[in-house]
Structure formats: C-alpha cells, structure tokens
Amino acid sequence: MTIEAREAPLPGLGDAEIVFDVQAFSAYYGAFRALKEITFQIREHQITAIIGPSGCGKSTLLRGFNRMNDLVQSAHSEGHILYHGVDLYAPQVDPVEVRRRIGMVFQKPNPFPKSIYDNVAFGPRVAGYKGDMDERVEQSLRRAAIWDEVKDKLTTPGTALSGGQQQRLCIARAIAVEPDVILMDEPCSALDPVATLRIEELMHELKQNYTIVIVTHNMQQAARASDVTAFLTMGDDRAGYLVEMDTTDKIFTRPEHRLTEDYITGRFG
Amino acid sequence: MDRGSGQAGVSLGHGHERLRPTFEQALANVKDNVLRLGALVERAVERAARALVERDVELADQVRWEDADVNELQRSINQEITSLIARQGPVARDVRELLALYHAAAELERMGDYATSIAKLAQQLAAEPEEPIFRQIPEMERLCRSQLRAAMRALVDVSEQQARDVCAGDDELDALYKSVYEASIALMEKSPDRARQATHMLFAAHHLERLGDRVTNIGEDVVFLVTGQIEDLNP
Numbered sequence: 001m002t003i004e005a006r007e008a009p010l011p012g013l014g015d016a017e018i019v020f021d022v023q024a025f026s027a028y029y030g031a032f033r034a035l036k037e038i039t040f041q042i043r044e045h046q047i048t049a050i051i052g053p054s055g056c057g058k059s060t061l062l063r064g065f066n067r068m069n070d071l072v073q074s075a076h077s078e079g080h081i082l083y084h085g086v087d088l089y090a091p092q093v094d095p096v097e098v099r100r101r102i103g104m105v106f107q108k109p110n111p112f113p114k115s116i117y118d119n120v121a122f123g124p125r126v127a128g129y130k131g132d133m134d135e136r137v138e139q140s141l142r143r144a145a146i147w148d149e150v151k152d153k154l155t156t157p158g159t160a161l162s163g164g165q166q167q168r169l170c171i172a173r174a175i176a177v178e179p180d181v182i183l184m185d186e187p188c189s190a191l192d193p194v195a196t197l198r199i200e201e202l203m204h205e206l207k208q209n210y211t212i213v214i215v216t217h218n219m220q221q222a223a224r225a226s227d228v229t230a231f232l233t234m235g236d237d238r239a240g241y242l243v244e245m246d247t248t249d250k251i252f253t254r255p256e257h258r259l260t261e262d263y264i265t266g267r268f269g
Numbered sequence: 270m271d272r273g274s275g276q277a278g279v280s281l282g283h284g285h286e287r288l289r290p291t292f293e294q295a296l297a298n299v300k301d302n303v304l305r306l307g308a309l310v311e312r313a314v315e316r317a318a319r320a321l322v323e324r325d326v327e328l329a330d331q332v333r334w335e336d337a338d339v340n341e342l343q344r345s346i347n348q349e350i351t352s353l354i355a356r357q358g359p360v361a362r363d364v365r366e367l368l369a370l371y372h373a374a375a376e377l378e379r380m381g382d383y384a385t386s387i388a389k390l391a392q393q394l395a396a397e398p399e400e401p402i403f404r405q406i407p408e409m410e411r412l413c414r415s416q417l418r419a420a421m422r423a424l425v426d427v428s429e430q431q432a433r434d435v436c437a438g439d440d441e442l443d444a445l446y447k448s449v450y451e452a453s454i455a456l457m458e459k460s461p462d463r464a465r466q467a468t469h470m471l472f473a474a475h476h477l478e479r480l481g482d483r484v485t486n487i488g489e490d491v492v493f494l495v496t497g498q499i500e501d502l503n504p
Contacts, residue, residue, distance in 0.1 A: 219360070220358055223360065251361075252360045252361060253360070253361060253364065253365070253497060254361065254362075254365070254496070254497030255361055260361075261361050261362055264360050264361055265289075265359070265360060265361050265362065265363050266288045266289045266292075267288060267289065
C-alpha cells in the first residue's frame with residue numbers, strides 16, 4: 001500500500017499533532033500473524049492506553065513503535081508506522097535512534113545493577129552527551145518525581161529501592177535521553193496500589209512534555225489515566241485487531257462496539 | 270454465550286465465560302426494587318385520587334402513612350447503587366444503568382410525595398360541602414398511572430422507542446390540566462363561595478400534571494440508558 005496522509009482526524013480525539021500514524025500494520029512471528037492490519041493514530045501530549053485480552057497483541061503493537069520486535073528473529077511486519085511522517089521501518093532508519101526518541105518502560109522494574117546516578121546517566125553517556133551530567137540526572141529524577149527520595153543516596157544501587165521507586169527510576173532513565181515518546185508496557189503490574197497511583201499521577205505530569213502510550217490489563221487504570229483508549233481483541237485466527245479507538249471518556253461511558261462493551265464491563269474474558 | 274439480547278455467537282477469541290454473575294445478580298436486584306417502588310407509587314396515586322373522588326378521609330390517611338414505605342425503599346435502592354458503584358467499578362452500560370435507576374428511584378420517590386399531597390387535599394376537600402369533583406381529575410389519574418406503567422415497562426424492556434412514546438404521551442395530561450385550570454377559574458368567578466374547593470381541585474390537578482412530568486423524566490432516563498445521550502423529551 002502507498003503511504004498517504006489520512007484525510008480527517010479521528011472524531012473526538014482532538015487535533016494535536018499526529019506522532020504515530022499506524023497504517024494497516026500487521027506483525028508476524030514466523031508464519032503466525034499476531035496483529036492484523038491495525039490502523040489508528042497517536043497524538044502528541046496525549047496518553048493513549050491500549051487494552052484488550054491476553055494474547056491480543058497489545059505488547060507486540062507497543063514494541064512495534066520502537067522496533068523492539070526487530071530483536072525477535074522470526075518477527076516481521078507489513079504495513080507502516082509513520083513517526084512524525086517518517087516510516088519507522090524504512091531501510092535507512094536506524095533502530096537505535098528510534099529507541100532513543102521512543103523510550104520504553106517495562107512491566108517489571110529493571111534498573112541496572114549500578115548506582116542510582118549511573119542508571120540515569122547511562123543513556124546520555126552512551127549517546128555521547130557532553131553537557132552537565134549532574135544537571136541531566138537531577139532533572140530526569142525530578143521529572144520522574146523521585147528526586148526528593150533519592151537525592152541523598154545517589155551512589156546506592158538502584159536495585160536497593162522499593163518496587164515503585166525502581167519503576168520511577170526506570171522512567172527517569174528513559175527520560176534522561178530526552179525522548180519524544182514513552183512507551184509503557186504494564187508499568188504498574190508489579191506495584192502496590194499506592195505506587196501505582198503515583199505512577200499514574202506522574203504520567204499525567206509527563207504528558208506535558210512527552211507522548212505516552214501505555215499497555216495495561218488494568219481497565220480502571222486505563223479509565224483513570226489515559227486520554228484515548230484503543231481496544232484490541234483477536235479473531236478466530238488469533239490475530240489481534242483494533243475494535244475501537246476513541247476518547248477514554250467515550251470508551252468507558254458509551255462505547256460504540258458491542259465487543260468493547262462486553263470486554264470493559266467484564267462480561268467476557 | 271448469548272446475553273439474551275440478540276447477539277449470540279459474539280466472538281472475543283477464546284474463553285467465553287460469564288465473568289461477573291454476582292454483579293449481574295446485584296444489578297437485577299436493584300432493578301427489581303425500582304420496579305417494586307414503581308408499583309408502590311402507582312398504588313399510592315390510585316388510592317389518593319380515589320380518596321379525593323370518594324371523599325374517603327381514612328383512605329387518604331393510609332396513603333399518607335404508606336409514603337414512609339416509598340421513602341424507605343428509595344433509600345435502600347440508593348444505598349445498594351452507591352455500594353455497587355463504589356465496590357464494583359461499573360463502566361459503560363453498567364454505570365449508565367445504575368445512574369438511570371438511581372435517578373428513576375428519586376423521581377418515583379417524588380411522585381410518592383405528590384400522591385401524599387393529593388391525599389392531604391382529599392382530606393381538606395372532604396371537609397367542604399359535597400360538590401362534584403371535576404371529571405378531568407379521575408381521567409388525569411388514570412392517564413398518569415398508565416404512563417407510569419408504560420415507563421416502568423420501557424425500563425424493564427430497556428426500550429428507547431417505548432420510552433419516547435411515554436414522553437410523547439405527556440401532552441394529553443398537560444391538556445387536561447389546562448382544562449382543569451380553566452374550569453377552576455370559571456367556578457371561582459361563578460361561585461366565589463366555592464373558591465377554596467376550586468383551588469384544592471386545581472392543586473390536585475397540578476400535582477397530577479407534575480407527576481406526569483416525573484414520568485417523562487424516567488422515559489429520559491431510559492433513553493440515556495440506551496443511547497448514553499441526555500435529551501429533554503418534555504420541553
């Protein structure tokens with residue numbers, strides 16, 4: 001298919017700049033099709049939640065946004081994901097640069113076995129950052145709302161922090177390379193409710209500067225924290241497809257599609 | 270698995286099982302209680318109007334006493350709904366249904382108050398010299414109750430069309446009220462000594478007209494439940 005600008009913005013999703021324009025994107029692991037012709041858009045400074053039953057391809061889609069699937073040998077894709085108009089999968093695109101601009105926070109907090117400071121400084125160092133590293137570290141930790149808790153123990157190992165703190169450290173680490181987008185794959189599933197709410201509040205603050213895409217199993221989290229929700233499910237061939245995408249308000253009060261309704265009200269799993 | 274509304278065979282991939290039977294049962298219980306409340310109110314309206322027409326002070330007294338049952342049932346429905354919202358986190362149609370039922374219960378409680386007011390008027394009118402009651406009043410009462418039944422049916426069937434029909438039917442009640450108004454003024458002009466009686470009847474008709482408005486509000490609740498849109502169907 002040819003790449004062309006979509007004619008009109010999707011209804012109710014605002015007119016902010018399009019960050020990702022996903023066009024008939026299909027993802028495969030070997031012969032198995034995990035995602036079937038996904039088409040939607042993600043806009044700047046919005047939190048977009050991707051929800052859907054286990055195995056519907058949410059995480060595959062999320063990893064499609066920063067070419068993490070490239071690391072899986074059997075993986076390949078069809079269709080396009082345009083990032084600010086540039087095809088992420090075009091041959092001349094450097095996946096390392098893609099991952100610098102499009103950071104990721106994972107399900108389980110995974111700080112490096114290094115000091116808190118070095119965890120945050122790692123990315124900028126690798127990227128050859130020549131500026132004031134102390135300032136970059138502090139700013140990143142502040143933006144991740146963890147500075148006050150760690151400022152007096154920057155040399156202690158990141159792994160010594162609580163789970164919620166580790167996750168915020170990982171967010172600080174992602175922010176340190178000054179990305180444009182933060183992808184979050186179930187970022188709170190290993191956290192207690194208080195740490196979860198903290199991350200959700202943090203997401204709200206972060207969206208002023210970043211575009212956030214979050215995959216979550218926690219429907220209430222999607223309802224609380226996101227601006228836009230995309231619901232994926234899978235067909236009889238087990239390939240994930242997009243059922244409906246709309247403002248989170250609309251999805252959780254009057255979804256258009258029966259499948260969405262049944263899923264979010266917990267009628268079927 | 271079919272939810273009983275015509276979309277059997279909906280595929281969500283795998284694992285088709287009912288996941289929230291407890292919540293569904295609780296929701297059904299709330300709905301049953303709202304229907305019970307509707308039945309109590311209908312009975313109160315019928316008895317209040319009969320007390321008025323038949324000058325039955327004792328029956329009017331019963332209606333006034335029994336309003337406490339209406340209030341108590343409404344309070345318990347409110348509690349159930351508040352608890353379901355707090356504990357079950359309903360969304361989409363579930364939250365709309367609970368909000369619609371909450372509002373419908375509040376409207377029914379208010380209708381119970383109108384029935385009580387009519388019962389009080391019945392007691393006051395009974396003290397007046399025996400004169401015929403305006404014929405429109407029993408007619409309004411029958412219409413009110415048939416509207417109320419239709420609204421409750423629309424709620425049970427979750428039928429947008431039935432709900433819209435209920436709202437459209439309110440015009441007839443408004444016309445009857447207008448004719449009572451004219452008749453009251455005429456009676457007062459013709460026989461000033463019957464002004465008190467005319468005023469009581471006018472008030473009774475006014476309560477019935479307001480009752481009809483509350484019924485249309487329940488119709489609007491049903492439309493909201495089905496479509497998610499809040500519409501004014503009784504402009």
